[in-house]
Amino acid sequence: MTKQIQSVRGMHDILPEQSSPWWRAERVAREALVSYGYREIRAPIVERTELFARSIGEVTDIVEKEMYTFEDRSGDSLTLRPEATAGCVRAGIEHGLFHNQQQRMWYSGPMFRHERPQKGRYRQFYQFGAEAFGIATPDIDAEMILMTHRIWRTLGLDNVELEINTLGTSEARAAYRGRLVEYLSDHEGRLDEESKRRLQSNPLRVLDSKNADMREVIAAAPSLLDHLDSDSQDHFEQLKSRLDDASIRYRINTRLVRGLDYYTRTVFEWITDDLGAQNAICGGGRYDDLVTQLGGRPTPAIGFSAGLERLLALMALKQGSDESGYADVYLVMVSGAAERCGQQLAEDLRHQHPRLRLVVNCGGGSFKSQLRRADKSGARLALILGEDEIAANTVTIKQLRTDESQLTIRQSELAAHLTAA
Ligand code: HAM
Numbered sequence: 001m002t003k004q005i006q007s008v009r010g011m012h013d014i015l016p017e018q019s020s021p022w023w024r025a026e027r028v029a030r031e032a033l034v035s036y037g038y039r040e041i042r043a044p045i046v047e048r049t050e051l052f053a054r055s056i057g058e059v060t061d062i063v064e065k066e067m068y069t070f071e072d073r074s075g076d077s078l079t080l081r082p083e084a085t086a087g088c089v090r091a092g093i094e095h096g097l098f099h100n101q102q103q104r105m106w107y108s109g110p111m112f113r114h115e116r117p118q119k120g121r122y123r124q125f126y127q128f129g130a131e132a133f134g135i136a137t138p139d140i141d142a143e144m145i146l147m148t149h150r151i152w153r154t155l156g157l158d159n160v161e162l163e164i165n166t167l168g169t170s171e172a173r174a175a176y177r178g179r180l181v182e183y184l185s186d187h188e189g190r191l192d193e194e195s196k197r198r199l200q201s202n203p204l205r206v207l208d209s210k211n212a213d214m215r216e217v218i219a220a221a222p223s224l225l226d227h228l229d230s231d232s233q234d235h236f237e238q239l240k241s242r243l244d245d246a247s248i249r250y251r252i253n254t255r256l257v258r259g260l261d262y263y264t265r266t267v268f269e270w271i272t273d274d275l276g277a278q279n280a281i282c283g284g285g286r287y288d289d290l291v292t293q294l295g296g297r298p299t300p301a302i303g304f305s306a307g308l309e310r311l312l313a314l315m316a317l318k319q320g321s322d323e324s325g326y327a328d329v330y331l332v333m334v335s336g337a338a339e340r341c342g343q344q345l346a347e348d349l350r351h352q353h354p355r356l357r358l359v360v361n362c363g364g365g366s367f368k369s370q371l372r373r374a375d376k377s378g379a380r381l382a383l384i385l386g387e388d389e390i391a392a393n394t395v396t397i398k399q400l401r402t403d404e405s406q407l408t409i410r411q412s413e414l415a416a417h418l419t420a421a
Contacts, residue, residue: 163251264287
């Protein structure tokens, strides 16, 4: 037998029977984002490698070890996007979207990271997210959080918690970094190899370490909050008051530094304890320096991205699996003449009921096997066209989910009947 080809490790098929909750989550997110005035941006999935190295940071897990990077046939180094923020910034600069104007944009689609696959962590995964440009005030920070909160609420997810922190300006962080390196160097013997390496290159990430042996050293480290510039402090206070006004509960996590280097000031994550180790469903923050770092004019910015697989896993815990089926009505036809007449009848019905999910039996089959397919489709009604019905211009309606007896009506009355049903 010819060898079968399997999907790539960490990359999964979303099969037809699994896709309806995806639609639901994506629809809820899209409608919420649009209702706040965000417009969709569709940037390419492939970008120049340099874009990610310069934005996410050379000394981050993503850039050091997780990118799908390849040389194309022209010898350019390209990378499958590990996230979408850098692409939004590149596109905004390239198309002049940031000059003296505010921009609110959203996106959704696949991202790629060569991480070790496990439950909730994949090599191709889907995110939706939003980015706002040109607004420096904390009202937009609050808007990001209000928007995400609204999406969780609409999806019925309640066991999610908000963590917030502020990283200050890059100047304040540089001063803090000096203090932190001093402290960590004094305790170097208690750091693991990765943290020793990061001590000089990216010491803030040491605080993010999940290594339980380092918990004490990390807990006693100097806190960035004590080294904040007063503007950032004030910005953070204002954000907190806005969250309080909106009755959104949050926890200040001074160790929250996030895995990407572009952040300044506000950072946040929505986490849950329902999903095990991969507990972050959404992360984001402000990145006021990134547009200039990538060659644009100074433009304050903030955004978030949410992981769809993790949201869907939470939705499944809440609602159980979705077994509603893919059809409302299934058309069964029991002769060649009925098949031709049936397809036309179905087109007329579709014209009058554009949202009706009407499946026309294709590929023939006995009456019994067609009814079996109708049952499997989840349809509530089977429409039956046999020789008698064709001769009399009628159609028989069979209830598939109740014991109600079947009913034969004129074909011309069918559309109205379905409206009433
Ligand atoms: P991130 O924290 O790297 O941020 O990713 C955001 C979310 O994507 C995570 O909270 C998680 O739900 C999901 N996620 C990340 N990696 C994986 C994976 N390997 N498998 C499954 N889900 C995953 C960003 O991507 C930033 N672009 C967020 C942002 C937007 N900051 C500002 N604007």
